[in-house]
Amino acid sequence: MTTAKPAKSTPADVPSIIETHSLVERELGGKRSGWMTFAGYMCLIGVLVSWVGGSEVVESLQTRAGAAYKKPMTISALNHVGSTLLIPLQSAALVVMGRSPKPVLLYKASACDILSATAAMSFIFLIGDYCWMLSLQYLAVAVASTVFNTSAVFVYVMCVMNGFEGVSIRKVLSVCVALGGVAVISFAGQGAGNDASPVSNATAAPDDAPAVSTTAASVACLISAIFYAAYDVYIKVKTIEWDGAPLIDQVIAGNWMTALVGLWTIPFGAIMLTILAYVPEDWFIYEQFELPTADQSPALFGQASAALGFNMFFALTIILLSPLIYSLGCMLTIPIAAIIDYFFRGQTMHPVAIVGALLVVLGFLALDDNVVESVRGCLHSANGFHPVPEDVKSQSSAHTQSVGRRRSSVMSGRLGR
Numbered sequence: 001m002t003t004a005k006p007a008k009s010t011p012a013d014v015p016s017i018i019e020t021h022s023l024v025e026r027e028l029g030g031k032r033s034g035w036m037t038f039a040g041y042m043c044l045i046g047v048l049v050s051w052v053g054g055s056e057v058v059e060s061l062q063t064r065a066g067a068a069y070k071k072p073m074t075i076s077a078l079n080h081v082g083s084t085l086l087i088p089l090q091s092a093a094l095v096v097m098g099r100s101p102k103p104v105l106l107y108k109a110s111a112c113d114i115l116s117a118t119a120a121m122s123f124i125f126l127i128g129d130y131c132w133m134l135s136l137q138y139l140a141v142a143v144a145s146t147v148f149n150t151s152a153v154f155v156y157v158m159c160v161m162n163g164f165e166g167v168s169i170r171k172v173l174s175v176c177v178a179l180g181g182v183a184v185i186s187f188a189g190q191g192a193g194n195d196a197s198p199v200s201n202a203t204a205a206p207d208d209a210p211a212v213s214t215t216a217a218s219v220a221c222l223i224s225a226i227f228y229a230a231y232d233v234y235i236k237v238k239t240i241e242w243d244g245a246p247l248i249d250q251v252i253a254g255n256w257m258t259a260l261v262g263l264w265t266i267p268f269g270a271i272m273l274t275i276l277a278y279v280p281e282d283w284f285i286y287e288q289f290e291l292p293t294a295d296q297s298p299a300l301f302g303q304a305s306a307a308l309g310f311n312m313f314f315a316l317t318i319i320l321l322s323p324l325i326y327s328l329g330c331m332l333t334i335p336i337a338a339i340i341d342y343f344f345r346g347q348t349m350h351p352v353a354i355v356g357a358l359l360v361v362l363g364f365l366a367l368d369d370n371v372v373e374s375v376r377g378c379l380h381s382a383n384g385f386h387p388v389p390e391d392v393k394s395q396s397s398a399h400t401q402s403v404g405r406r407r408s409s410v411m412s413g414r415l416g417r
Contacts, residue, residue, distance in 0.1 A: 035247055036247060036320050037320075037321070039247055039251075039316075039320050040316075040317055040320030040321035040325075041321070043313045043316040043317040043320060043321075044313070044317045044321065044325070044326065044329045046309060046312075046313035046317075047310060047313045047314055047317055047326070047329070047330065048329070048330075048332055048333055048336060049309075050306045050307075050309035050310040050313060051306070051310055051330070051333050052333050052336050052337050052340065053306060054302065054303055054305070054306020054307065054309075054310065055306075055333075055337065069292050069296040069299060069300055070137055071287055071289070071290065072130055072133035072134040072136075072137065072287065073130050073133075073269070073272050073273055073276055073287050074269075074273065074287070074289060074290075075133055075300070075303065076126055076129040076130045076133055076269075077126065077265055077268075077269030077272070077273070078300070078304055079129065079303065079304055079307035079311075080122070080125065080126060080129070080261065080262050080265040080269070080307070080311065081262050081263075081265050081266055081269065082262065082304045082305075082307055082308045082311075083258050083259055083261060083262030083265075083307075083308060083311045083312070084259055084262040084263050085308060086255045086256075086258055086259040086262070086308075086312060087256075087259045090252065090255050090256070090259075094252070099252075114260070115260070117238050118257060118260035118261050118263075118264055119264045120234065121231060121234060121235065121238075121257075121261045121264075122260075122261045122262070122263075122264035122265050122268055123264070123268055124227050124230050124231045124234065125227075125228075125231045125261060125265075126265055126268055126269065126272070127223075127227050128223075128224050128225075128226075128227030128228040128230075128231055129224070129228075130224075130272070131220045131221065131223045131224035131227065132144075132148060132221065132224040132228075134217075134220050134284075134285065135147075135148075135217050135218070135220045135221035135224060137217075138214075138216075138217035138284065139214070139217045139218065139221060141186070143186070143214075143218065143221075144221050145182060145186045145334060146179075146182055146183045146186045146187075147218055147221040147222055147225060148221055148224060148225050148228075149178075149179055149182045149225070149330075149331050149334075150179065150222070150225050151224075151225035151226070151228045151229040151232075151327055152175050152178065152179060152229075152324070152327040152328055152331070153175060153179070154225060154226050154229035154230075155229040155232050155233060155323050155324055155327040156171065156172070156175055156324055156327075158229060158230065158232075158233040158323075159233060159236075159322070159323055159324055162233060162236075162237060164233070164236060164240075164322060164323065164324075165322070165324055170366060171324070171367060173363075173366070174328065174363045174364070174366040174367040175324075175328065175363065175367075176363075177359050177362055177363035177366070178328050178331050178359065178360050178362075178363025178364055178367075179331070179363075180356075180359055180363075181331070181335075181355075181356040181357065181358070181359025181360035181361075181362075181363060182331050182334050182356070182360060183356070184352060184353065184355060184356030184359060185334050185335060185338060185353045185356035185357060185360070186334070186356075216284065217284075229323075229327070232318055232323035232326060232327060233323050235257075235315055235318045235319065235323070236318055236319070236322065236323050238257075239253075239254070239257075239318075239319050242319060247320075250316075250319055250320065251316060254312075254315050254316045254319050255312060255315075255316075257315060258311055258312055258314075258315045261311075262311070273287065273289050277289065314326075317329070324367060325367060325368060328363060328364045328367050329364060331360050331363075331364065332360060332361070332364060334357075334360065335353075335356070335357030335360055335361070338353055338357065339357075
């Protein structure tokens, strides 16, 4: 008697590691593992530190006479091209770790798809950053900060459209509360003079800025918010299949992706600088490329160094957490900057700004489901009520249904007699 050998499974029959983990993630309701969440929030802290720290260093350097380098497209392009340094840095780190330094991107796509995706990311990111730098030259910091942070609204709408977020009253209120807090901080104390402003001690556009319509500068800032939101969500769209892959693989692949975005900035930046150099000189977007002077170079180098860390942590935060958590988390830079100015620069912080800072923190915390569940559990425990875990509830429900079916069959048997 011969026994049939089991048929060998072909590679096509066996799902890849990423597909298998993605299925598990969906069965668990899309919940992130503890390590993924922890790493994501560490990356968010990296974003905040690089953003606020870089801004403080650059601001202090640019207060020197002649140190300001007002070339928004040149600065944006240099900041993004700096991400290409991740190629040698990560390759060296991988060799030290005993891993292959070859580029790895986790989502299953051809080289053409990968290059086209990172090219789109690079263009969107460059335009968004340029419009932000441009608007800062002509808008009060308070106005620019408030308009720019409306990106959280666009992020939420785009996440709902792509199925990353559901329509939730709590999340809508979280975005509104955090955005309201940003507005309160930005405009607090404007009637009391510049010293009362909590945002970089600036409430008006620079004195040497050319006369530009506030509406035009505000539109540029709004375009920046929309493009930043599109960049946030597009990263998640292209990396959603990474869910469930090992943490180290996601970090490595995310850095390679950021490096490719930086590489694409080289041709895009050259094209944009050529276009801006040939527009009429009386247009406020006109920009002639010039090398920085010796006084300007330290500020430019400091900003580019901070941008390298920001670009890396930016992408990893979205990959490991979500675009919406990242978007609201970035609002924390406003109260953090105000606190730094208060303690280290002696600038007065208006009492109303403290309320705004609390609103930003409250909106950010209310957005995370894990934080909300923890707070809810603590409140129930304080009231003497201990909520039943979901897995216990499901087991209890299944047991109740089983008992009900047995009772029904017994009753049917008795009635049949």
